[in-house]
Amino acid sequence: MSITEAANFILEKWDRDISILIAVNIIATSIQLYNTLKEKLAGQNIVLLEANERALNDPDRAVLCYLSTNLIPKERLRRISKLKELLSTHRKVLVVST
Numbered sequence: 001m002s003i004t005e006a007a008n009f010i011l012e013k014w015d016r017d018i019s020i021l022i023a024v025n026i027i028a029t030s031i032q033l034y035n036t037l038k039e040k041l042a043g044q045n046i047v048l049l050e051a052n053e054r055a056l057n058d059p060d061r062a063v064l065c066y067l068s069t070n071l072i073p074k075e076r077l078r079r080i081s082k083l084k085e086l087l088s089t090h091r092k093v094l095v096v097s098t
Contacts (some may be wrong), residue, residue, distance in 0.1 A: 003029070003032045003036050004031055004036060006033060006036075007033060007036040007037050007040055008040075008061075010022060010037065010094075011037070011041075014094060016062050016092055017092065018092065019087060019092050019093045019094070019095075020093075020094050020095070021097060022094070022095065022096050022097065023097045023098065024096070024097075024098060025098065026098070027069070027070050027098050028070055030066070030068050030096055030097065030098045031066070031068075031070075033096050034064075034066040034096040035062060037094070037096065038064060038086060041064060045060065045061050045062070046061055046062045046063070046064055046094075047061045047062075047063055047064070048063070048064050048065070049063055049064065049065035049066075049079055049082060049083070049093075055083070056082075056086070058073050059091065060090070062092040062093065062094060062095075063086055063091060063092070063093045063094070064094050064095075064096075065079060065083060065093055065094070065095045065096070066079075066095075066096050066097075067079050067080070067083070067095055067096070067097040068097055068098040069098060070098075083095065
């Protein structure tokens with residue numbers, strides 16, 4: 001399955017009433033998949049985890065996040081902490097990871 005096909009499949013199956021974790025085994029693939037999903041979700045009611053806090057505080061918006069070992073440890077821990085916080089308040093997240 002190509003990256004575009006995988007992204008289309010994920011978006012077709014994701015109903016935004018649940019959180020989802022997509023794990024792939026190659027960092028380059030995870031980056032491509034995240035960027036493809038980000039492009040396909042542009043203009044929709046979704047916010048990137050890297051966005052400002054005000055955007056992240058909107059409970060009606062799902063959150064897209066990239067999480068992998070190629071991030072520096074401090075940033076990776078920040079993202080994990082933020083994801084835990086979001087999930088504890090029942091926010092819906094789509095995470096692309098390795």
